[in-house]
Amino acid sequence: MTALLSVEGLGITFGGLKAVNDVSFTVRPGEIVSVIGPNGAGKTTLFNMISGVYQPGRGRVVLNGEDVTGMAPHLLARRGMSRTFQNLQIFQSMTVLENAISGYHLKERGPVLADLFNLPSSRRRAAAAQAGARELLARVGLDRAAEREAGNLSYGALKRLEIARALALSPKILLLDEPAAGCNAVETEEIDHLIAEVAKSGVAILLVEHDMKMVMRISNHIVVLDHGEKIAEGDPASVSRNPAVIAAYLGTDAETEAAHADG
Numbered sequence: 001m002t003a004l005l006s007v008e009g010l011g012i013t014f015g016g017l018k019a020v021n022d023v024s025f026t027v028r029p030g031e032i033v034s035v036i037g038p039n040g041a042g043k044t045t046l047f048n049m050i051s052g053v054y055q056p057g058r059g060r061v062v063l064n065g066e067d068v069t070g071m072a073p074h075l076l077a078r079r080g081m082s083r084t085f086q087n088l089q090i091f092q093s094m095t096v097l098e099n100a101i102s103g104y105h106l107k108e109r110g111p112v113l114a115d116l117f118n119l120p121s122s123r124r125r126a127a128a129a130q131a132g133a134r135e136l137l138a139r140v141g142l143d144r145a146a147e148r149e150a151g152n153l154s155y156g157a158l159k160r161l162e163i164a165r166a167l168a169l170s171p172k173i174l175l176l177d178e179p180a181a182g183c184n185a186v187e188t189e190e191i192d193h194l195i196a197e198v199a200k201s202g203v204a205i206l207l208v209e210h211d212m213k214m215v216m217r218i219s220n221h222i223v224v225l226d227h228g229e230k231i232a233e234g235d236p237a238s239v240s241r242n243p244a245v246i247a248a249y250l251g252t253d254a255e256t257e258a259a260h261a262d263g
């Protein structure tokens, strides 16, 4: 199957620091690809370039055959790219349902006058958004919490709500920035299942995550960054055995040990 997303030689420099340098990889429909690496490796910066938050200094982002390098997030959303952020972007004082509905408004902005005068077209859009939002809440296991204030949800439930909102855009690819950060083991497992289910439906998933157990469990493919460079990529088993990866996480002693073990 051909790539849905191609990242080609992407790079950016901040005041002389090559935060990301010449990084390339691809993501296919239904595939779960994770980007890992030690703190400061460049994961979030890479995400920000792919999702149009930062303008890359070098390289290209190709989505579904179209060069979308540096394209604004709302234009990427219309082309099928949706993302969540490391810090929750939930409206705490709104209900769970209202939060899910807000995802639809990102996509389906109708004419302002129609909304202002509450015309039938505007009412139809609102009803469709509400029905869609309820379906999404069922999909992420929050249907029974629809009328609750979002601020009263557990952290894991808030993370799932954020994924529901991103799914309202009917993405072809979903970028998840640390979806399990701050979650306990049970909540992480719920998010695991949700991500796997979304991928199974054909949506490509690109993930940045620190929880290594989760990454190893759910990823089809892993890209490893260190100091802005891609130092390895492959399936979970090969990446976890890779001496360069072990060294990046644990220091050079581990690299020496791994080299001895291999030799």
Ligand SMILES: Nc1ncnc2c1ncn2[C@@H]1O[C@H](COP(=O)(O)OP(=O)(O)OP(=O)(O)O)[C@@H](O)[C@H]1O
Pocket (backbone or CB within 6 Å): 014, 017, 019, 037, 038, 039, 040, 041, 042, 043, 044, 045, 046
């Ligand atoms: N806007 C910015 N201006 C200057 N330097 C930046 C900026 N954003 C990131 N950096 C630097 O770029 C490097 C990569 O940072 P980045 O946040 O992408 O790493 P990360 O792998 O996501 O780290 P973490 O795992 O800690 O979230 C770091 O050295 C960071 O200090």
